[in-house]
Amino acid sequence: MQVLRTGEQESRAAFIAVRSFSGAVARNRAKRLARESWRLLRHTVRPGFDLVFVLYPGFAALSECRSAMQYLLRKADLLR
Numbered sequence: 001m002q003v004l005r006t007g008e009q010e011s012r013a014a015f016i017a018v019r020s021f022s023g024a025v026a027r028n029r030a031k032r033l034a035r036e037s038w039r040l041l042r043h044t045v046r047p048g049f050d051l052v053f054v055l056y057p058g059f060a061a062l063s064e065c066r067s068a069m070q071y072l073l074r075k076a077d078l079l080r
Contacts (some may be wrong), residue, residue, distance in 0.1 A: 001072045002052040011045045011078075013038045017055040030055045030065075037066040046078050 004013075015034040017027040034055055045051075053072075059065045073079050 001076065003055070003076055003078070005048060006050050007048050008050075010047050011042065011049040011051060013042070013050060013051045013053060015053050015055055018057075021057050026057065027055075030057070031058060032061065033062055033065040034069070036062060037069045040066060040068060041073065044079050046080055049078060051078075054060040 015031050015038075017030050021027040021030065032054055038053075053069070059068065070079075
């Protein structure tokens, strides 16, 4: 995860899937899971940051993706 302080009123996120996924379908599914996790967590993130998440294969469920994202946000001290 990369973080950039912007000073905006809300934080934004971008998701990049690496090429080691088995195909485009798997990459797109990973992005969908990550976007949904962000949608559920963005109200808990401090405002004023741009975040880039690099997605690797291995998350099969939304709960796994959400807990991993929450862990990274907590580790970066970005949760309210």
